[in-house]
Every structure is written in C-alpha cells, then in structure tokens.
Amino acid sequence: MLNYTIRRLVLAVPTLLFISLIIFSLLKLAPGNPLGDLPLTIPPEVREKMREALGVNKPLLVQYLLWLKEFFVVEPLHLIDVIFGTHYSAGMQRIISWQTRSPVFDIIAQRIPQTLWVVGLAYVVGVLIALPIGILSAYKQYSVFDQTGTFAAMLGLAVPPFFSGVLMILIFSVYLNWFPAIYNTNLNVDSWHNFWLQIRQMVMPVLVLAIQTTSQISRYLRSSMLDNLSQDYVRTARAKGMSESRVVLIHVLRNSMIPVITVIALGVPSVFGGAIVTEQIFLVNGIGQLLITAIYANDLPMVQTITFIFAVLIVLFNLVADLLYGVLDPRIRYD
Amino acid sequence: MTDPKERQDPRAVGEAMLAEATLGPDHDPAAEMVQHIAPPRNQWWDVWDQFKTHKGAMFGAAIFATIFVAVIFGPYVWRISPSYIDFTAMNGGPSLAHPLGTDSLGRDSLARLMTGGRISIAVGVTAMLISIFLGTLVGVLAGYSKMLDGPLMRLTDLFLALPVLPLLLVMVMLFRDALAHLMGLDMGIFTLIVTAIGITSWMHAARIVRGEVLALKEREFVLAARSIGTPPWRMITRHILPNVLSPVMVAATLGIAQAIITESVLSFLGLGFPPDFPTWGRLLYDGIQYMQQSPGLVIWPGLAISLTVLSVNYIGDGLRDALDPRVRGR
Numbered sequence: 001m002l003n004y005t006i007r008r009l010v011l012a013v014p015t016l017l018f019i020s021l022i023i024f025s026l027l028k029l030a031p032g033n034p035l036g037d038l039p040l041t042i043p044p045e046v047r048e049k050m051r052e053a054l055g056v057n058k059p060l061l062v063q064y065l066l067w068l069k070e071f072f073v074v075e076p077l078h079l080i081d082v083i084f085g086t087h088y089s090a091g092m093q094r095i096i097s098w099q100t101r102s103p104v105f106d107i108i109a110q111r112i113p114q115t116l117w118v119v120g121l122a123y124v125v126g127v128l129i130a131l132p133i134g135i136l137s138a139y140k141q142y143s144v145f146d147q148t149g150t151f152a153a154m155l156g157l158a159v160p161p162f163f164s165g166v167l168m169i170l171i172f173s174v175y176l177n178w179f180p181a182i183y184n185t186n187l188n189v190d191s192w193h194n195f196w197l198q199i200r201q202m203v204m205p206v207l208v209l210a211i212q213t214t215s216q217i218s219r220y221l222r223s224s225m226l227d228n229l230s231q232d233y234v235r236t237a238r239a240k241g242m243s244e245s246r247v248v249l250i251h252v253l254r255n256s257m258i259p260v261i262t263v264i265a266l267g268v269p270s271v272f273g274g275a276i277v278t279e280q281i282f283l284v285n286g287i288g289q290l291l292i293t294a295i296y297a298n299d300l301p302m303v304q305t306i307t308f309i310f311a312v313l314i315v316l317f318n319l320v321a322d323l324l325y326g327v328l329d330p331r332i333r334y335d
Numbered sequence: 336m337t338d339p340k341e342r343q344d345p346r347a348v349g350e351a352m353l354a355e356a357t358l359g360p361d362h363d364p365a366a367e368m369v370q371h372i373a374p375p376r377n378q379w380w381d382v383w384d385q386f387k388t389h390k391g392a393m394f395g396a397a398i399f400a401t402i403f404v405a406v407i408f409g410p411y412v413w414r415i416s417p418s419y420i421d422f423t424a425m426n427g428g429p430s431l432a433h434p435l436g437t438d439s440l441g442r443d444s445l446a447r448l449m450t451g452g453r454i455s456i457a458v459g460v461t462a463m464l465i466s467i468f469l470g471t472l473v474g475v476l477a478g479y480s481k482m483l484d485g486p487l488m489r490l491t492d493l494f495l496a497l498p499v500l501p502l503l504l505v506m507v508m509l510f511r512d513a514l515a516h517l518m519g520l521d522m523g524i525f526t527l528i529v530t531a532i533g534i535t536s537w538m539h540a541a542r543i544v545r546g547e548v549l550a551l552k553e554r555e556f557v558l559a560a561r562s563i564g565t566p567p568w569r570m571i572t573r574h575i576l577p578n579v580l581s582p583v584m585v586a587a588t589l590g591i592a593q594a595i596i597t598e599s600v601l602s603f604l605g606l607g608f609p610p611d612f613p614t615w616g617r618l619l620y621d622g623i624q625y626m627q628q629s630p631g632l633v634i635w636p637g638l639a640i641s642l643t644v645l646s647v648n649y650i651g652d653g654l655r656d657a658l659d660p661r662v663r664g665r
Contacts, residue, residue, distance in 0.1 A: 015492070018493050023502070026502070154649065155645060158592070159637075159641045159644075160641070162616075167633075170630055170633065174626065174630075273501070276501070276504075276604070291501060291504070292604060295508050295606070303501075307505060311498050313498075
C-alpha cells in the first residue's frame with residue numbers, strides 16, 4: 001500500500017507538470033499584450049521597464065520555470081513563514097496579480113473561506129440527502145418512490161445550475177421574499193440574528209449545488225445497492241435471523257458505499273468548477289467569481305494560478321479516491 | 336421427423352431446416368417450411384423494437400423531435416425577424432402578436448428562442464461530432480496497436496485531469512477576437528466554441544472504444560480476417576468500427592446534451608456567443624436583468640435547455656438498453 005502510494009505520488013508529478021505546461025502555453029500563445037490597455041503616450045523605455053516589472057520580457061522557458069518555482073517553492077515557503085513566523089521566503093518573488101498588484105495567493109486566501117463554506121456545505125448536504133434516497137430506491141426497486149427518484153435525478157442532471165438558481169431567485173426572492181437573492185459576504189456572524197441571516201442567505205446557493213450532487217450520488221448508490229442486495233451474503237444474513245434494518249443498513253450499505261465513496265471523492269473538484277456558475281448567480285465573492293473577474297480583466301497570473309489550483313485538486317482527489325478504494329475494500333490490494 | 340405432430344414444435348422445425356440443408360431443396364417438407372422462417376430482418380429493426388418498449392426514451396424522442404422540428408422549420412412559419420426592434424412593445428407579456436412576450440428592445444421572444452435553438456443544437460451536434468471523432472480515433476488506435484496504447488492512454492488520463500470549465504473560459508477569452516477577425520464574428524466564435532468543447536470532452540468515448548476494441552481483437556472473426564491477410568486499415572474500417580458503433584452511438588447521444596449544457600454555461604458567464612447571436616444560454620443571461628418585470632425572458636430559454644437535455648439523456652438511456660444484445664428480447 002505504501003509502495004503504491006509513493007508510486008502514485010511520483011506519477012502525479014509529471015501529470016501536474018504537463019498540465020501546468022498546457023495552461024502556461026495556452027496563456028502565452030494567445031494573442032494579446034499585457035500593456036495593450038495603457039496609453040500610447042508612455043515612452044518606450046518606461047514601457048520596457050514595465051514589461052520587466054511584469055516579468056514578460058524574459059524567454060518563455062524562463063518565465064515558465066520561474067512560475068513553477070514561485071508556485072511550488074516560494075508560495076509553500078511563504079505559507080510556512082505565515083504559520084510558524086519564520087523568514088524563509090523573505091526577498092523572494094511571489095506570484096503577483098496584474099490587476100491588484102498584490103500576491104495572488106493573498107487574494108485567494110481571502111476568497112477561499114466563502115467558497116469552502118458554500119461549496120463544502122452544499123456537497124455535504126447533497127451527499128446526506130442522496131444517501132436515504134439511494135438506499136430506499138434500491139430497496140424498493142421499481143416502486144413509485146424509485147420511479148420518482150429516478151425521474152428527479154434525471155431532472156436534476158438536466159436542469160443546468162444557472163437555470164435552477166435563477167428559478168429559485170425568481171420564486172423564493174422575488175415572489176415569496178423568503179431568502180435574499182444576493183449573498184452578503186460582509187455579514188459578520190456575531191449574534192443569533194446575524195447567524196439566522198447567514199443561514200437564510202446560504203440556503204439557495206447550497207441547494208442549487210446540492211441538487212447536482214444528490215442526483216449523481218443517489219444514482220450511484222442505488223445501482224451499487226442493487227448489486228449487493230442480490231449477493232449470497234445478504235441471504236445468509238437474513239437466514240440467520242438478522243433484522244431487516246440491520247441487514248440493509250449495516251451489511252449491504254457498508255459494502256455498497258465502497259464504490260460510492262470513491263465517486264464522492266472524485267466529485268469534489270468538479271463541485272469547485274460548478275461553484276464558478278453558482279457564485280456568479282448569487283454574487284458570492286469566492287474563488288470562482290475571482291476567476292471570472294480575472295478573466296475579464298486579462299489578469300494572466302491570477303487566471304493561471306487558479307486554473308492550476310483546480311488541476312491540482314483534480315489530481316489530488318483522483319489519488320485520494322484510488323487510495324480510499326484500496327483501504328476500504330480488502331479484496332483490492334495494490335501490490 | 337416425418338411425423339406431422341412433431342413438426343409444430345419449433346425444435347422440429349429447426350431439425351427440418353437442417354434436413355433441408357443436407358437433403359437438398361427438393362426434399363418434400365421444404366415447401367411448408369418456408370412459412371415458419373421469418374423474412375430476413377435488419378438488426379436495426381430489433382433495436383427499434385427494444386427502443387419502443389422504453390417509455391422514457393420514446394417520450395424523450397418525441398419531445399426532442401418536436402423541439403428539433405420547431406427550431407428548424409419554426410422560423411419559416413413564424414416570420415417575425417428575431418432582430419426586429421419594436422420600441423412600442425418593450426418588455427411585453429404574452430399576447431396574440433407575441434405569444435412568449437418581448438424583450439427589453441421589443442424583439443419577439445418566440446422568434447429569438449427558435450433562432451437560439453438552432454445555434455444551441457448546432458453547437459451541441461457539431462461539438463459532439465468532433466469529440467466522438469477524436470474519441471473513436473484515439474480509442475481505436477490505442478486498442479488496436481500495442482505500441483500506441485500506453486502513450487495514448489496516459490494522454491487520456493492527462494486530459495481527464497484538466498480543469499475543463501476554467502480552461503474553456505480561458506480559451507474563449509484568449510482566442511475569441513483573433514478568430515473573429517479571421518473568420519467573421521459568428522463563424523469565428525462558433526468554430527472556437529465547438530472546437531474547444533470537442534477537444535475537452537473526447538476522453539470518455541476514447542476509453543469506452545478502447546475497451547471494446549481490446550475485447551473485439553480476441554474474437555475469432557478478427558483472427559479469421561487477419562489470417563487471410565486483411566491489412567490493418569481495412570481491418571479497422573471493415574471489422575472493428577462497425578462493431579464499436581453501439582457504445583459510440585450512446586456516447587454520442589449523451590455528448591450532445593453535455594455540449595449543449597457546456598455552451599450555455601459559457602454563454603451564461605458572458606464568454607460565449609455575442610448578444611446579437613442569441614443561443615439559449617445567452618438569452619437566459621440577457622434576461623436576468625429584466626427577470627422581475629418579465630420572468631418569461633428567463634424561464635423560456637431555461638426550459639428549452641432543460642427539456643432538450645432531459646429528452647436527449649432519456650434517448651441515450653433507451654439507446655443503451657436497445658443496443659445491448661443481452662437486454663434485447665427480454
């Protein structure tokens with residue numbers, strides 16, 4: 001197992017390098033000039049200095065390696081400095097946003113809590129709703145509940161988040177006036193009243209994201225439960241007089257969860273992607289909204305870094321899913 | 336065998352057929368036999384029979400056909416131009432002149448919805464074709480050639496690890512203007528979006544096709560074809576490709592739905608088609624500002640996207656069952 005983990009970690013390095021190269025070259029090959037928006041009256045020597053300050057006058061390979069160094073060496077060192085109060089990264093060049101002229105990771109650190117709150121909670125809620133639905137639809141296969149569940153899941157996968165979100169705003173904010181349409185990030189949860197406000201403004205974004213998760217996970221759980229319910233060990237468990245709830249909820253569910261848990265792990269990065277849309281609808285100023293504004297502002301270092309963070313998340317959770325599978329299922333041993 | 340009672344039994348009929356084959360056509364029972372053998376049937380009729388039993392798929396097919404016909408032929412019947420601006424009818428509700436109301440510039444929503452649908456479905460189908468072409472190419476090459484298998488599958492894994500939505504957004508942002516200069520505004524953006532979606536969504540098709548090809552390669556008919564000296568190219572086009580058609584068709588159907596959603600997400604984020612070139616996603620995006628006065632501007636395009644995707648997904652589900660010989664006939 002340890003061997004396998006190490007091998008996978010080593011294999012992840014070229015994957016990440018390749019992806020970083022794709023992202024970097026896509027951004028660099030693109031037409032466009034970082035100083036294109038500046039007035040033409042700037043003298044050429046000043047312009048040259050500005051290019052130097054932005055680091056766009058060096059050869060492409062050097063720029064790429066510098067970016068890698070900044071991403072993998074300087075920023076982690078800075079993180080260590082912040083946590084332990086050391087000074088390893090003092091004087092090193094960090095990744096600077098063209099838009100705000102401040103380090104990219106400082107801005108991301110400001111935005112991450114909002115995204116994690118909304119996206120993370122939505123994922124947990126989505127999975128929690130999916131569990132009973134999946135179990136019941138498998139246990140009562142072809143029942144009315146199962147048919148409705150199947151249709152609801154198809155619907156949940158077909159209705160894009162930007163439509164379900166807008167529809168929710170229309171119904172619950174405009175007509176019923178139950179929840180606010182805009183997420184207020186400045187809200188400081190310091191009293192029960194504000195806590196209540198925070199919950200109210202989180203309901204809709206969380207629900208919109210949770211619908212997608214629920215539809216997917218409940219389908220997986222259903223088919224996994226169905227596979228297990230017809231196994232011999234289930235009949236044995238029933239034959240020795242176990243209660244039905246014990247058979248289904250302990251024996252079958254535990255075995256059915258093995259593939260589902262890997263699906264849950266694999267789905268985490270895609271939820272961050274889905275957050276891009278949801279944050280745009282409800283105006284949550286999280287990391288997805290940061291990406292969109294950076295794209296509009298042509299802030300290449302920011303776009304590059306956020307896109308690469310998404311890629312790191314995907315590779316990481318792929319690894320987590322594979323390892324979890326090995327840990328949870330004793331039939332699978334990576335040796 | 337000559338006992339007439341036994342001949343009613345289907346097994347006896349089979350034996351009689353054998354007898355006919357061995358004894359020659361002038362053997363007596365042959366004339367009666369002909370009635371028992373069903374006329375030769377194309378296998379697609381079997382597929383259709385199985386498809387018909389899937390209620391959801393039939394329903395989906397009906398809805399998709401309706402949307403398709405409405406979008407293709409609708410503008411010939413409903414002759415108001417989608418870009419005709421009428422300031423006397425701004426933000427109008429549903430009326431006889433404008434059944435779905437009008438937008439903030441008084442343009443007819445129904446006409447815009449139909450034009451938008453044409454583009455959305457065209458994007459979906461074209462992007463699907465590109466992604467299926469790439470996926471089948473990579474899948475067949477990886478499955479057929481041992482040498483290419485490793486590198487191509489690593490490439491597929493790498494593509495699967497790409498953050499698709501951010502990359503699509505970046506691609507559209509960076510290349511939109513350049514391609515618009517090169518090919519004109521509408522063609523440029525259409526080519527860009529279709530290619531971008533196509534080259535970021537071929538991986539699943541490639542994996543499915545590779546698996547199928549690997550299994551097919553071990554079958555006897557492939558061995559037979561190889562032993563008579565079939566060259567690789569003919570082997571692939573004549574023996575392998577027709578046999579991977581079923582999984583490819585299912586992947587293609589589901590790919591249309593995925594491409595339509597991806598395009599509308601791009602348009603919704605303002606990085607898709609320009610406003611005078613309305614797709615369903617763009618119409619929805621434009622409608623959000625006026626959501627409170629005229630909710631129809633948001634609801635109709637959203638409903639169109641959802642219904643199309645839902646019906647296409649159901650068709651894909653039905654096709655998967657119908658094309659699976661293990662399910663067929665049950």
